[in-house]
Amino acid sequence: MGAAARGPVVTARVPASTANLGPGFDAVGLALDRYVTVTLAGAARTSVIPRGSLLAGTPASEENLVYRAVRCVFDRLGRAVPPLRVEVESDIPLARGLGSSAAAIVGGLVAANAYLGEPLAREELLVMAAELEGHPDNVGAALFGGVVVAVRQEDGRVPYLRLPVPEDLVVVAAVPDVPLETAKARRVLPEAVTRRDAVYALGQTGLLVAAIATGRWDRLADAMRDRLHQPYRLPLIPGAERMVREAPAHGALGAALSGAGPTVVAFAFDGAERVAAFFRRVMAESGLPGTVWTFRPDTQGARAWRNEKAGER
């Protein structure tokens, strides 16, 4: 960042997320402790600078998702976007089902809102984020931290609730090397489902949310089963169906496809090492190149701050 910044310099830090948790399709998300960082500063001309190998291929232009979210805040307030220097760093891999696009959108929104002195409430940012992302589950978790249940209403509002999540919960993730764009993984879903599957989905989502809200982790293995999206998506990823099905027998409380995939996540306390070893074995046996990561929940959500020495970094 050059020494000639005009106006404030703000930074936003936003967590990754795992969405759906099985049956909570488009409604339930959990924030994870990997982050995207967005820094905004006034400048003589606009520049967008993605940094680091994980952001390779993201546009260094106003087409960048972070910049598009920044612009939405100014548009929403009826203000022209001034020339800005937008720097983006991230340790969330792209298109792996770990909420990179949600974090990028929330990062742009929260940073721009802080830049302008916080004119928009977080609830309004959630509505904007859900519109940009297309669903509120992962953006809700990224914005508020912990487990968030959020549903877009027909009038456009997005009421949400946060659930407590123990900080010693471990999220074990089998992260394939090959990306799967969310848009592509949504196209394989059927337009209509049977009443039987809809009824099952309703019950499962209720059971999932009740299990988390009451700390009944022993119910998770049942509650994370899903018929709405996983049956269509799991076959796209070698070994994924087996990882989800057998993880509870290898130390997991429950397991699911993370977001739209291709990552598979399992929740665990003491069993995390066993689950990780199981995931490594299945990936090797299925010929699925990738890495097993462990996360902790992020319970803070997006944060933004003004840097004290504007223009000096």
Ligand SMILES: Nc1ncnc2c1ncn2[C@@H]1O[C@H](COP(=O)(O)OP(=O)(O)O)[C@@H](O)[C@H]1O
């Ligand atoms: N930090 C970022 N900066 C710019 N664009 C990003 C960033 N993170 C994600 N994106 C965009 O979002 C796309 C991935 O979104 P998506 O397919 O929904 O996967 P994910 O499950 O990781 O959210 C990337 O290909 C890129 O275009």
Ligand SMILES: N[C@@H](CCOP(=O)(O)O)C(=O)O
């Ligand atoms: N509910 C969405 C969640 C997508 O999350 P992402 O992290 O894969 O972007 C879906 O299942 O499509």
